[in-house]
Amino acid sequence: MGFLDRFFKEPSWGVHPDDHKRPAADAPLRILPTPERVYMPLSQHVGGAARPIVVVGQKVLKGQLLADAQGNISAPIHAPVSGTVFSIGDVTAPHASGLPFRAITIESDGQDRWIDTELVADPFALAPEDIARKAAAAGVVGLGGATFPSAVKFALGKRLKVETLIVNGGECEPYLSSDDRIMRDFADQVVDGVRLVMHAIGAKEALVGIEDNKPEAIAAMRKAAASFSEVKICPVPTRYPMGSDKQLIQTLTGKEVPSNARAAEVGVLVHNVSTCAAVHKAVRLGQPLVERIVTLNGGAIATPGNIYAPLGTLVTDLLAFVGLKGEPARLILGGPMMGTPLAHDRIPLVKGASGILAFNAAEAATPDAGPCIRCGTCADACPMGLLPMEMAAHIRVEDFEGAEGYALGDCISCGCCAYVCPSHIPLVQYFSYAKGELMAAERVKLRTDATKRLAEARTARIEREKQEKAEAAARRKAEKDAAAAAKAAAAKAPAKDSGQAQGETV
Amino acid sequence: MNDNLGSPVAAPYTTTSNNPGRIMATVMVALAPSTLYGFWLYGWPSIYLWLITIASAMLGEAFFLRAMDRQASKALTDGSAILTGWLLAVSLPPWAPWWIGAFGGLFGIVLGKHVFGGLGQNLFNPAMVARVALLISFPVQMTSWVGVAPLFADGSPGPLDGLVILFKGIPAAFDAMTSATTLGFSKTEMSRGVDLLQSAAHAPVLSMIGERAGSMGETAAWLIIAGGLMLIIKRVISWHIPVAMLAGVALPAAALNAYDPAHFLDAQTHLMSGGVMLGAFFIATDYVTSPNSPVGRLVFGFGCGLLTYVIRTWAGYPEGVAFAVMLMNALTPIIDSHFRPRIYGRNRKGLPLQVAD
Numbered sequence: 001m002g003f004l005d006r007f008f009k010e011p012s013w014g015v016h017p018d019d020h021k022r023p024a025a026d027a028p029l030r031i032l033p034t035p036e037r038v039y040m041p042l043s044q045h046v047g048g049a050a051r052p053i054v055v056v057g058q059k060v061l062k063g064q065l066l067a068d069a070q071g072n073i074s075a076p077i078h079a080p081v082s083g084t085v086f087s088i089g090d091v092t093a094p095h096a097s098g099l100p101f102r103a104i105t106i107e108s109d110g111q112d113r114w115i116d117t118e119l120v121a122d123p124f125a126l127a128p129e130d131i132a133r134k135a136a137a138a139g140v141v142g143l144g145g146a147t148f149p150s151a152v153k154f155a156l157g158k159r160l161k162v163e164t165l166i167v168n169g170g171e172c173e174p175y176l177s178s179d180d181r182i183m184r185d186f187a188d189q190v191v192d193g194v195r196l197v198m199h200a201i202g203a204k205e206a207l208v209g210i211e212d213n214k215p216e217a218i219a220a221m222r223k224a225a226a227s228f229s230e231v232k233i234c235p236v237p238t239r240y241p242m243g244s245d246k247q248l249i250q251t252l253t254g255k256e257v258p259s260n261a262r263a264a265e266v267g268v269l270v271h272n273v274s275t276c277a278a279v280h281k282a283v284r285l286g287q288p289l290v291e292r293i294v295t296l297n298g299g300a301i302a303t304p305g306n307i308y309a310p311l312g313t314l315v316t317d318l319l320a321f322v323g324l325k326g327e328p329a330r331l332i333l334g335g336p337m338m339g340t341p342l343a344h345d346r347i348p349l350v351k352g353a354s355g356i357l358a359f360n361a362a363e364a365a366t367p368d369a370g371p372c373i374r375c376g377t378c379a380d381a382c383p384m385g386l387l388p389m390e391m392a393a394h395i396r397v398e399d400f401e402g403a404e405g406y407a408l409g410d411c412i413s414c415g416c417c418a419y420v421c422p423s424h425i426p427l428v429q430y431f432s433y434a435k436g437e438l439m440a441a442e443r444v445k446l447r448t449d450a451t452k453r454l455a456e457a458r459t460a461r462i463e464r465e466k467q468e469k470a471e472a473a474a475r476r477k478a479e480k481d482a483a484a485a486a487k488a489a490a491a492k493a494p495a496k497d498s499g500q501a502q503g504e505t506v
Numbered sequence: 507m508n509d510n511l512g513s514p515v516a517a518p519y520t521t522t523s524n525n526p527g528r529i530m531a532t533v534m535v536a537l538a539p540s541t542l543y544g545f546w547l548y549g550w551p552s553i554y555l556w557l558i559t560i561a562s563a564m565l566g567e568a569f570f571l572r573a574m575d576r577q578a579s580k581a582l583t584d585g586s587a588i589l590t591g592w593l594l595a596v597s598l599p600p601w602a603p604w605w606i607g608a609f610g611g612l613f614g615i616v617l618g619k620h621v622f623g624g625l626g627q628n629l630f631n632p633a634m635v636a637r638v639a640l641l642i643s644f645p646v647q648m649t650s651w652v653g654v655a656p657l658f659a660d661g662s663p664g665p666l667d668g669l670v671i672l673f674k675g676i677p678a679a680f681d682a683m684t685s686a687t688t689l690g691f692s693k694t695e696m697s698r699g700v701d702l703l704q705s706a707a708h709a710p711v712l713s714m715i716g717e718r719a720g721s722m723g724e725t726a727a728w729l730i731i732a733g734g735l736m737l738i739i740k741r742v743i744s745w746h747i748p749v750a751m752l753a754g755v756a757l758p759a760a761a762l763n764a765y766d767p768a769h770f771l772d773a774q775t776h777l778m779s780g781g782v783m784l785g786a787f788f789i790a791t792d793y794v795t796s797p798n799s800p801v802g803r804l805v806f807g808f809g810c811g812l813l814t815y816v817i818r819t820w821a822g823y824p825e826g827v828a829f830a831v832m833l834m835n836a837l838t839p840i841i842d843s844h845f846r847p848r849i850y851g852r853n854r855k856g857l858p859l860q861v862a863d
Contacts, residue, residue: 017520096516174520246850258859259851265861336520359519366521370584371626373526376798380744385849389798390842407849407856415518422524429516 011251013383014239015416017174017337019213024297025177027305029185032321034108038080038312039091039348040066041103045141046148047073052104058085063115063288066104069136075149076139078288080310081108094333094350098343106312117286124199128158131200131283138282139289139351144168144179144243144272145334147352150279156262157201157269165203166252166263167194169210169217169273170236170243173335176355178293179273181306183210183217186277187224193276194231196283201269206231207252208273213238240337241414245270247383259410274354294318294353299360300328315345315356328358329365337415370423378417378427384410388417388427395434400441403434411435526625530585532742534592536733537723537788541596544723548600549657550668552722555607556595558672562611563591570620586625590614593633593788596723597781597828598640601652604672606644610636630835631795634828641828649824651687651719652676687719688779689824692771701768720780727783734787743791746803747810751786752777754811762819770819781827782814789827795835802845809834 043049050067054060060079067077086107090100123131136151157165167190171179183190194206208225210218212235225231236242236251246257248270255266263270274292281287290311297304302323309318315331331342333353342356349356378388387406394402411431418427545553567587571578581587591611598606614636622628641648655662663671670677686694692702718725737743759773776782781789790796790810797806810830817826848854 250850256851256859258861259849260858261851261861330519332519337518339517339519341515341517341519357519364519366515366519367525370526371624373529373586373626373793374798375529375793377524379798379847383850385847387798387846406846407852410849410851413517418516419518419520420522420524422522422526422529424521424525426515428518432516 011237011239011242011247011383013247013381013385013416014241015381015419016238017240017419019174019238020297021175021177021180021213024175024295024304024306025180025214027303029181029293029306029308030321032307032309032313032318034081034110034112034310035313035317037086037105037107037314038310039103039105039314040077040080040312041091041093041101041348041350042067042077043093043101044077044147044311044350044352045075045139046146047071047075049102050074050077052088054085054088054104056085056087059083060085060106061113061115063117063290065288066106069139069149073149073152075141076137076288077104078139078290079106080290080312081106082111082113083108092343092347094340094342094347094353096341096343103312103348114287119286120284123196123283126199126283128154128200128202131196131279132158134283134286135200135279138278138287140275140278140282141289141351142272143274143278143292143351143354145338145352145354147350150271150275153269153271154197154200156264157203160264160267162201162264162267162269163204164253164268165194165198165201165206166245166249166268166270167206167208167273167276168243168245168248168270169208169214169221170248171214172211172238172240172243173337173339173355174240175297175357176295176335177297178295178306178354180214180217181293181295182274182277183214184220187217187220189277189280190221190273191224191228191231191276192284193278193280194225194271195228196279197271197276198230200279203269204230208233209236209242209248209252210234211236211238211242240416241383241412244383244412244414246412259407289351292349292351292353294349295355296322296358297355298328298332298357299363300325300358309349311349311351313349315342315347315349318349318356319345319358324358326360329361329363330357330359332357332359337419338413367424369425372423372425375422377420377422381416381420383414383416384412386411388431391434392425392427392430395430398437400434400438403431404438408434408438525584526586527584529742530589532740533589533737533788534585536736536742537592537596539733540726540729540784541592541723543726543729544596544600546657547654547717547725548652548722549655549662550665551663551671552600554668554672555598555600555602555604556592556722558604559595559598559607559611560588560591562608563587563594563615564611566612566615566620570616570624574620574624576624581625584625587615590619590632593784594636596784597633597637597721597789599648599651600722601650601671601676602647603675606640606647610640613639626794628794629838630832631789631792634789634831634835637828638832641823649690650676651690653719654717687824688775689771689818693824696769702771703768721784724781724784727778730783730787734783737787737791743787744800744803746800747791747796747807748786750804750807751790751811751814752782754808754813755782755815756811758812758815776815776818780818780825782811785810785814785827785831790831790834795831795838797838797841797845799842799845799847801847802841805841805845806834806838809837 048071051070052067054066062079062082064079065076066079069076083106086105088104091103093099093101132151132154140150141147169179169183198206218235221233225233234252241247249255249268257263257266278289293306293308295306302325332339333342372389391403391406391408413428415428564587568578571581594610594614614632618632618635619628734748738745755776756773759776762770763772797803813830813833814826817829852858
C-alpha cells in the first residue's frame with residue numbers, strides 16, 4: 001500500500017455520520033466569565049481519587065494545589081479560580097448513574113489571581129523525567145476523553161522505547177470541535193507540546209493525524225510545524241472512529257496493535273492534541289490544568305460554539321452563557337457516539353469533557369428497536385472486525401461466554417454497529433451489559449477461588465495439626481516407654497529390648 | 507430545566523435514518539422493471555397472479571402476528587411479507603391458476619417464516635420454501651409455461667380473459683400458447699436420446715431481452731442485472747453472492763461444455779435461462795438466510811451456483827435454483843461459524859497477533 005493510498009483510500013470499516021460540526025467549529029472561541037462557584041471533583045481521571053490538602057474556609061489562588069495524587073495511577077487537582085474553599089462534599093458525577101462523588105467547591109473572588117508560576121526558558125534542556133514530573137504535578141491527563149494520567153504513559157513510552165508519537169487530532173465524533181479549535185487558535189502551543197512529549201518519551205518522529213474535514217486546522221498546524229521536520233501533519237480520511245487510537249495507528253503507520261497488547265508494544269504512543277497543549281502549559285509556563293476548551297453544541301443551543309472555561313464550572317452556567325432555544329430533550333457529556341448521558345445540568349465540567357451537547361426533541365428521538373434481519377451492516381461497520389449481531393444473539397439469551405467466543409472483549413464500544421443498525425437495536429447497551437456481567441462473574445470466580453483456596457488450606461492445616469498431634473502423642477508415648485524401658489533396664493541389665501520398643505511405637 | 511432527560515441508555519445517541527422498510531422498498535424498486543416487463547410479456551393473468559400471491563402473503567403475515575398478539579400493522583408496513591410474496595410470484599409460471607399463488611403465499615409466510623419465529627429467524631428463504639413446496643406438490647401446474655403474449659397484442663387475453671385463465675384454467679383458445687423452456691426442452695430431448703447438437707436447432711430461442719417462455723419475472727436477464735447492480739451500488743447487497751453464484755454456474759458449465767458439447771449446455775445458456783439471474787441478485791442475497799462475512803458469502807454464492815448446475819445437469823428437475831438456495835441456506839450457520847472476518851489485532855484463527863521483535 002503506497003503512501004497516497006494510505007491517506008486517500010476509504011477505510012473499509014467505520015461509519016460516516018452527519019458531522020454537525022459547523023457552524024459551532026467556525027464560531028470564534030469565547031471565554032466564559034469566571035463563575036461564582038466551581039465544583040472541582042477529586043476523581044477526574046483514571047486511577048485513584050486525589051486526596052484533599054485544603055480545608056474549608058481556606059483562601060486559594062488560581063492554580064493552587066487542592067488535592068494531591070494518591071497512588072501510582074492518579075492525578076492532582078488544582079484550583080480553577082481564585083477564592084475561598086466553600087465546602088468539600090458530594091456533587092453529581094458526570095456518569096450515566098447520576099451517583100454522587102466528592103468535590104471541592106470554591107467560591108470565586110472574581111479576581112482570577114494566579115499562583116506564582118515557574119517559567120522554563122528551555123524545557124528541552126530538562127531531562128525527560130523532569131518533563132514527565134512537571135506534567136504529573138500539573139495534573140495533565142488524556143484530554144481526548146480517556147483521562148489516563150499522561151505522565152504514566154510517558155514513563156511507559158520511555159521504558160518501551162517508543163519511536164513514533166501519534167498525535168490524535170482526529171476528532172471523529174460528530175458535533176465536537178474543541179480539538180479543531182485548539183489546533184486553529186493555539187497551533188504553536190500544540191506543536192510545542194508535541195515536541196515536549198517527544199522529548200519526554202524519546203520518540204524520533206511525531207505524526208499528527210487530522211481528519212480532512214478540518215482544513216483550517218490542518219493549515220494552521222502545518223504552518224506551526226513548518227520549522228520542525230520531525231513533526232509531520234498527516235491528513236486522514238474523515239471516517240468515524242478515526243480518533244480511536246487503534247484505528248489511527250493503523251491508518252498512519254499500517255501497524256496493528258495485537259489484541260492483548262498496548263500500543264507502546266508496537267512502538268507507538270498516542271496523545272491527544274489538547275493533551276499536548278496542556279503539556280506545553282504545564283512544562284513551559286508552569287500552569288496546571290485548570291481550564292479547557294469545551295464545545296457547546298446541539299439543536300437546543302442558541303449560539304453553539306467553543307467556550308474556554310474553568311474546570312468545575314456547572315453545565316448550567318455553560319448553558320446559560322450560550323443560551324437555550326428551548327428545553328433540551330437530552331444532555332450529553334462528550335460526543336453523540338460514545339458520550340455519557342447527563343441526568344441533569346448541575347454537573348461540573350471535568351478534565352475529559354470535550355463537549356456538552358444539548359439535543360432538541362428531534363435529535364434525541366430514538367426509533368423503537370425491531371428484530372435483527374441479519375443484514376450484516378453492523379459487521380461491515382465494525383472497525384475491529386467483530387460480528388455484533390452474533391454477539392448480541394448470544395447476549396440476548398444470557399450466553400455471555402458464547403459472546404466472549406466472538407471476542408466481545410475486543411469491542412471498543414465505538415457505537416458504529418448501533419449507529420448503522422437499520423432495526424435500531426441498542427447493540428452497545430447489549431455489549432456493555434455483557435461486559436459488566438462477565439466482569440462480575442470474573443470477580444465472583446476470583447472470590448470463590450480464594451474461598452476455595454482458604455478452605456483447602458484450612459483442611460490441610462487441620463489435617464497437619466491432627467497428624468502433628470498424633471506424632472507428638474506418639475513421641476511422648478515413645479519417650480515414656482523409653483523412660484520406662486530404661487528404668488527397667490537399669491533395674492535389670494542388660495537392656496536389649498528398649499530400642500526395639502521405640503522403633504515399634506514411632 | 508427538567509430533571510428527566512430521557513432514560514440513561516448507552517451511546518450512541520444518534521442513529522441512521524435507514525430501516526428495514528426502506529431496505530425492502532429499495533429491493534422492490536430494483537425488482538420492479540423486470541416484473542413490469544413480465545406483466546407486459548405475459549399479460550393480464552400474470553398481473554392477477556402477482557396480486558393474489560402478495561395479498562395472500564400479507565394475509566398470512568397479518569393472521570400470524572395477530573395470533574401471537576403482535577401489532578400487525580407495523581410489521582406489514584416494513585414490506586417483508588410483500589417482498590416474499592413478490593419474489594414467489596415472479597418465480598411462478600405466469601399463467602398458473604389462482605390457488606397456486608394463494609397457497610404459495612400463505613405457505614411461504616406461515617411455514618417458511620413464522621413457525622421459525624418471524625422476521626429474522628427463518629433458516630430458509632420463505633419464497634423458495636413455497637416454490638419448492640408447490641413444485642413438489644403440483645408439478646403439472648408448476649411446469650406449464652406459456653409463450654409470450656404481450657399485453658394489448660392481437661390474440662392476447664384481455665382483462666376478462668385473464669380472470670378466466672386464472673380461475674378456470676387456460677381455455678382451448680389459448681392452448682396453443684403453451685410452450686417449453688430451454689432447460690425443460692433440452693432435458694426432455696436428452697431423455698429421448700436426442701443430444702444437444704441435434705435438438706439445438708429446434709430449441710426455444712433464448713434472448714437477453716427475455717421474450718421467451720419462463721417464470722413471470724425471470725426471463726428478462728438484463729433488467730434483473732440492472733436492478734441487481736442498483737442494489738449493489740446502493741449498498742443494499744454486496745457483490746459477493748451474485749458474482750460467486752454466477753461463477754458457480756458458469757465455470758462448471760463452460761468446462762463441461764468444452765469437454766462434451768453434445769451433452770452439456772454452454773455457460774451462456776445456463777446463465778440466461780431459468781432463475782439464475784433472479785436467484786443470484788434477489789433470492790440468494792436474502793439477508794436472513796445468507797452468511798454475513800465476505801468470504802462466507804463467496805462460499806455460499808458459489809455453492810448455490812454449483813448446486814444449481816448439478817441439479818440441472820444430473821437431477822430429475824430441469825431447474826434447480828430453488829433447491830440449491832435452500833440447501834445452501836441450511837449450511838449458512840455452519841458457513842457463518844467457519845468463515846468469520848479477521849479481528850483487528852488477531853490472526854485468522856482468532857489468536858492475538860505476535861508483537862514483532
